[in-house]
Amino acid sequence: MHTNVTVQTEALVTKIRFNDTQAIGVEYVQNQETYFAGVRNEVILSAGAIASPKILMLSGIGDETELAKFDLPVVVNAPEVGRNLHDDLFISAGFSIPQAQDVPVYPYSLAPAVIFASTENSSSVVDIESSVGVGTIKGFPSPKHSFWLWPNVMHLKSKGTVTLRSSSPEEAPVIDPKYLTAPEDLQSCITALQLAIDIGNQSRLSQWRESQIAPEPGADLESYIRQTADTTYHYCGTCRMGIDESSVVDTELKVRGTSGLRVIDASVFPLPITANTAAATMMIADKGADIIIKSSDRA
Ligand SMILES: Cc1cc2nc3c(=O)[nH]c(=O)nc-3n(C[C@H](O)[C@H](O)[C@H](O)COP(=O)(O)OP(=O)(O)OC[C@H]3O[C@@H](n4cnc5c(N)ncnc54)[C@H](O)[C@@H]3O)c2cc1C
Known part of the structure; x- marks a missing residue:
């Protein structure tokens, strides 16, 4: 007190x-x-x-x-x-789980597992923090029978702005994060996404993996990242x-x-x-x- x-x-x-x-x-x-x-x-x-x-x-x-x-x-x-x-970016790689499998249900957790890694853009620091989870996790709209890797890509170079929309304190400011304006950030995101795809496709996961659902195999990774990358609220x-x-x-x-x-x-x-x-x-x-x-x- x-x-x-x-x-x-x-x-x-x-x-x-x-x-x-x-x-x-x-x-x-x-x-x-x-x-x-x-x-x-x-x-x-x-x-x-x-x-x-x-x-x-x-x-x-x-x-x-x-x-x-x-x-x-x-x-x-x-x-x-x-x-x-500055902010980090979430990207995602998803895989369907065979219907015959019992999928685990976690009471509440974004990440039963986290994988840390580094891109060649930032060899001296960890700049990938990839959460791993299944579609049943509370709050995620993905199909129940799916598992996901969500790399949080860090140490990005793009810098954005917060400016006033008006002189009214009631009004939200204009937030322009300028995501992916630095070319090396796109490269970091592609590396992180490719790593997530490679891990999800490992043969050791074959009993859990039916197919890769996001991005679709062969999809253009840059377009996929530009369409789906999201804030991590950092x-x-x-x-x-x-x-x-x-x-x-x-x-x-x-x-x-x-x-x-x-x-x-x-x-x-x-x-x-x-x-x-x-x-x-x-x-x-x-x-x-x-x-x-x-x-x-x-x-
Ligand atoms: C959805 C979400 C999930 C997150 N998940 C994680 C996570 O899992 N792990 C992690 O490490 N970080 C997470 N973060 C990030 C973390 O919450 C922030 O980095 C941290 O809270 C920043 O602290 P802060 O004190 O700078 O700002 P804040 O925590 O945002 O505190 C600012 C406070 O100021 C108040 N305020 C703002 N304007 C006014 C005003 N005009 N008058 C009065 N009060 C005002 C706000 O209401 C707020 O209470 C998450 C953020 C969000 C939004």
């Missing part, structure tokens, strides 16, 4: 308010009423890789030409806010941390050009990471908490 913490639920933060470039608190809407929460020390923004850049831009921190489109007063011209959006990078002046936050997670404002969430990852993003986000949060405690000790 933390008696010094107040949690406001069902509250939409609409902007951070500044006195010049000093963050003094946040405005939020709750039950159609607007409130202001002032801060004694600092504002910590942790709205995730889509909403954190949106809130910064609504508050006047972003590319000044973008802010001008919506008549938003500029607090700091920070062109990188909302840029450097959005990161839109408030990039760095030691260079153009990065959005510095190595203490402070928003450059302001005081009293930090971003602590997946938006600060400068580069894609290996594997899923939740644990790394928690590590950022843990490290961020340490930084805050140390800086308040110094004050």
Whole structure:
């Protein structure tokens, strides 16, 4: 029980308010009423890789030409806010299971097994994390008698953007992930898909495999990937941390050009990471908490 913490639920933060470039608190809407929460020390923004850049831009921190489109007063011209959006891509290879086979039913799991591998585009790191499952897994619409390999392709080079759609906090921003715009990403996806196809067709799996159903044998892999590749919801990078002046936050997670404002969430990852993003986000949060405690000790 933390008696010094107040949690406001069902509250939409609409902007951070500044006195010049000093963050003094946040405005939020709750039950159609607007409130202001002032801060004694600092504002910590942790709205995730889509909403954190949106809130910064609504508050006047972003590319000044973008802010001008919506008549938003500029607090700091920070062109990188909302840029450097990166994500992993899910692709899939599916195989039918003979009807005579009893298929296992898992209560809830995307992946009873995971295969890690590396493409030639990234020999120094694991950049394929392939989940393996059967069609009966809850939430998957695939045929009951089928098994699937879902390579999550990581360390992709394509970088997207999050920009404002309007000056209204109620409106979702424009998310343009620019998937597969870097040519080597398509090559990585083809390698990962081919690996999944090869594994699914192994002779050791013959009692479980009737035929390859996706992609159909002989299908053009590029077209198949372009039609079926999907987000893994591993959005990161839109408030990039760095030691260079153009990065959005510095190595203490402070928003450059302001005081009293930090971003602590997946938006600060400068580069894609290996594997899923939740644990790394928690590590950022843990490290961020340490930084805050140390800086308040110094004050
Ligand atoms: C469907 C799905 C499945 C996933 N599966 C996995 C997985 O299996 N393993 C894994 O490691 N990762 C997974 N991830 C990714 C992981 O959840 C994220 O990387 C991680 O949650 C990012 O943390 P964050 O703090 O940056 O953002 P978030 O967890 O998104 O937290 C941001 C919070 O800010 C709130 N917020 C946003 N805007 C406002 C506003 N204006 N006012 C008030 N509150 C606001 C949001 O409601 C949210 O609670 C998954 C993500 C999704 C969407």
